[in-house]
Amino acid sequence: MTGALEGLKVLDFSTLLPGPMASLFLADAGAEVIKIERPGTGEEMRGYVPKWGADSVNFAMLNRGKRSLALDLKDPASRQVLEPLLRDADVVIEQFRPGVMARLGLGYDDVRALNPDIIYCSISGYGQTGPKSLRAGHDLNYIGDAGLLALSHGEAARPVLPPALIADIAGGTYPALFNILLALRARDAGKGGAHLDIAMAENLFPFLYWAMGDGQAAGQWPGNGDALVTGGSPRYQLYATADGRMLAAAPLEAKFWAIFCDAIGLPSDLRDDARDPEATRAGIAAIIASREAIHWAEVFEAADCCCSIVQSIEDALEDPHFAARGVFSRRVTNDRNATMRALPTPVARVLASDPKGSASAPRLGADNDTYAPR
Numbered sequence: 001m002t003g004a005l006e007g008l009k010v011l012d013f014s015t016l017l018p019g020p021m022a023s024l025f026l027a028d029a030g031a032e033v034i035k036i037e038r039p040g041t042g043e044e045m046r047g048y049v050p051k052w053g054a055d056s057v058n059f060a061m062l063n064r065g066k067r068s069l070a071l072d073l074k075d076p077a078s079r080q081v082l083e084p085l086l087r088d089a090d091v092v093i094e095q096f097r098p099g100v101m102a103r104l105g106l107g108y109d110d111v112r113a114l115n116p117d118i119i120y121c122s123i124s125g126y127g128q129t130g131p132k133s134l135r136a137g138h139d140l141n142y143i144g145d146a147g148l149l150a151l152s153h154g155e156a157a158r159p160v161l162p163p164a165l166i167a168d169i170a171g172g173t174y175p176a177l178f179n180i181l182l183a184l185r186a187r188d189a190g191k192g193g194a195h196l197d198i199a200m201a202e203n204l205f206p207f208l209y210w211a212m213g214d215g216q217a218a219g220q221w222p223g224n225g226d227a228l229v230t231g232g233s234p235r236y237q238l239y240a241t242a243d244g245r246m247l248a249a250a251p252l253e254a255k256f257w258a259i260f261c262d263a264i265g266l267p268s269d270l271r272d273d274a275r276d277p278e279a280t281r282a283g284i285a286a287i288i289a290s291r292e293a294i295h296w297a298e299v300f301e302a303a304d305c306c307c308s309i310v311q312s313i314e315d316a317l318e319d320p321h322f323a324a325r326g327v328f329s330r331r332v333t334n335d336r337n338a339t340m341r342a343l344p345t346p347v348a349r350v351l352a353s354d355p356k357g358s359a360s361a362p363r364l365g366a367d368n369d370t371y372a373p374r
Contacts, residue, residue: 003030003353018172070365
């Protein structure tokens with residue numbers, strides 16, 4: 001089986017998470033991804049723990065199916081290797097601070113001079129321009145600057161960190177991916193190459209559509225944990241069961257709310273949650289805390305009103321639904337021939353390259369001979 005991007009060549013200069021995950025998606029769709037790494041140690045994520053064979057499991061998950069070129073980008077000799085690849089490439093992905101690639105002679109203008117049709121994707125925290133463009137930051141800073149973290153960060157005495165790297169993936173990987181595909185479409189239509197400026201912080205605002213709307217239209221700016229889907233409603237809450245598990249309850253619509261109230265036996269005086277939301281929430285919490293998770297799982301399996309028991313990661317990986325859909329059909333292997341479930345990517349199976357196959361992350365510099373000047 002060949003993927004939708006068969007024949008596409010991607011040079012990936014990025015490290016860590018946003019860029020490597022984007023190029024993983026492209027590789028799963030059939031693109032040839034050549035990872036450019038520094039000699040000796042390779043990219044930093046190779047050294048992370050836990051190790052899985054010679055490299056970290058993080059590196060294996062994000063870089064399977066790619067090739068590796070170990071090059072010192074400050075060494076003029078590297079140009080002899082890079083120039084023919086840059087002339088032939090369709091996409092370049094880089095994730096340095098703004099200006100770094102240009103100082104190396106590998107900025108967009110440099111590459112465009114070799115390849116006018118190149119799609120050059122720059123991923124950064126704050127973008128290539130603006131007062132914060134050179135500021136250091138990580139995911140927590142970006143979601144804080146965008147206002148997203150202010151919506152739900154727990155009590156001051158016990159702040160709660162988000163369970164996912166939202167800015168890196170939702171603000172970096174996904175926008176990079178679909179803008180690359182849009183740029184390829186535009187290039188196919190005769191519009192030439194493009195420089196894509198992917199700024200993780202500003203790409204978080206689509207998650208705030210409702211908060212921006214409420215604030216601007218009604219003057220009701222949501223605060224910490226007080227809005228409909230961030231903790232301000234008993235209809236969208238986590239409730240502890242008797243055995244310490246959590247019920248994810250989301251019966252927002254009137255029909256689901258009525259079914260939910262009947263299913264748990266909520267007293268009639270608490271069912272109008274607009275009158276006293278906190279009293280309703282406390283009443284529900286007491287009922288859910290009276291029985292174990294297995295009881296509530298059975299109740300809501302029958303009631304079907306947008307309620308479920310929170311699964312552990314281990315349980316999720318064994319969920320019969322995901323198994324039936326082949327979510328974990330790909331495998332990743334390491335240098336010791338060990339295998340594990342590969343990271344699922346959102347590439348549809350009909351567009352993927354070998355969706356049930358296995359692949360390994362490349363050894364550092366494994367493809368230097370392949371791309372060495374002849």
